[in-house]
Amino acid sequence: MAGVFDRGAPSYDRTGVDFFGPMGRELVRRAGLRPGERVLDVGCGRGAVLLPAADAVGPTGRVVGIDLAPTMVELTRADVAAAGLSQVRVEVADAEAPPLPEASFDAVLAGLVVFMLPAPLDALRAYRRLLRPGGRLGFSTFAAHDARFDEALRTLAQHLPEEHRRPPTADREPLFGTAESVAALVDAAGFQQVTVDEVPFESRFRDVDHWTAWAWSHGARALLERIPADRLPAALADAAQVLAPAGGDLVLGTTVRFACGVAAPAPSDS
Numbered sequence: 001m002a003g004v005f006d007r008g009a010p011s012y013d014r015t016g017v018d019f020f021g022p023m024g025r026e027l028v029r030r031a032g033l034r035p036g037e038r039v040l041d042v043g044c045g046r047g048a049v050l051l052p053a054a055d056a057v058g059p060t061g062r063v064v065g066i067d068l069a070p071t072m073v074e075l076t077r078a079d080v081a082a083a084g085l086s087q088v089r090v091e092v093a094d095a096e097a098p099p100l101p102e103a104s105f106d107a108v109l110a111g112l113v114v115f116m117l118p119a120p121l122d123a124l125r126a127y128r129r130l131l132r133p134g135g136r137l138g139f140s141t142f143a144a145h146d147a148r149f150d151e152a153l154r155t156l157a158q159h160l161p162e163e164h165r166r167p168p169t170a171d172r173e174p175l176f177g178t179a180e181s182v183a184a185l186v187d188a189a190g191f192q193q194v195t196v197d198e199v200p201f202e203s204r205f206r207d208v209d210h211w212t213a214w215a216w217s218h219g220a221r222a223l224l225e226r227i228p229a230d231r232l233p234a235a236l237a238d239a240a241q242v243l244a245p246a247g248g249d250l251v252l253g254t255t256v257r258f259a260c261g262v263a264a265p266a267p268s269d270s
């Protein structure tokens, strides 16, 4: 996935669609960051969480953003420098095991990335070790996409070569399928006062071409890249029929789960 995000990085969260931005701001709001706090933003992308976090902790705080995609890091670093945010550092690093000192953060945030990791429980345990006792974890995952979005992806997938046709997220269901399973995961990683809330968001697209540009900019790119070039126009035409059969603008709903917890004082797995 890091390669997909690396290639999508120049347009990621820059297609003029209210999607990652509002979701990132909501995660930061829920984390209750205070001026002067030290924050790690895991899988920082183009800064949907990082930039509001920098604003919340102010110039006396510190925000470290990590991402595995070098182009995401390079472009976000440039945005941070242009905004004069001297309290922010952005590095290439793996969200599974961030190479950072233990007990060195007041909050660890991860916007829409934990469900992509091969070993999410190990990653959350690693974040707990990075937090001081009483430090806060906050992360987001998708609870539900708009039925038309899901149908558009299924339609596109019908144009894949046979060997690529598999449900990409089926193995994530037991961990991320419900609010209860997400809460159990956070609890198992050594967090207390666990909350999981679902929040609906709406995203507006000028037309299907705008939706297509947006789809190329994020994780859906993994599907688009695997459709043979000679099949892509027909695949996109079929998806357009599902998304906006009569043309015109398009509004899609997405429900996001926000999970929060407080690092338990005594690690039990280390």
Ligand SMILES: C[S@@+](CC[C@H](N)C(=O)[O-])C[C@H]1O[C@@H](n2cnc3c(N)ncnc32)[C@H](O)[C@@H]1O
Binding pocket: 001, 002, 005, 006, 013, 020, 021, 024, 042, 043, 044, 045, 046, 047, 048, 049, 066, 067, 068, 069, 072, 093, 094, 095, 096, 110, 111, 112, 113, 116, 117, 218, 219
């Ligand atoms: C859906 S984006 C979310 C980005 C940002 N947090 C936001 O809310 O817009 C997922 C991000 O996680 C990064 N990512 C995926 N796997 C990663 C890993 N193992 N370690 C670090 N970053 C990773 C991707 O490169 C991408 O930037």
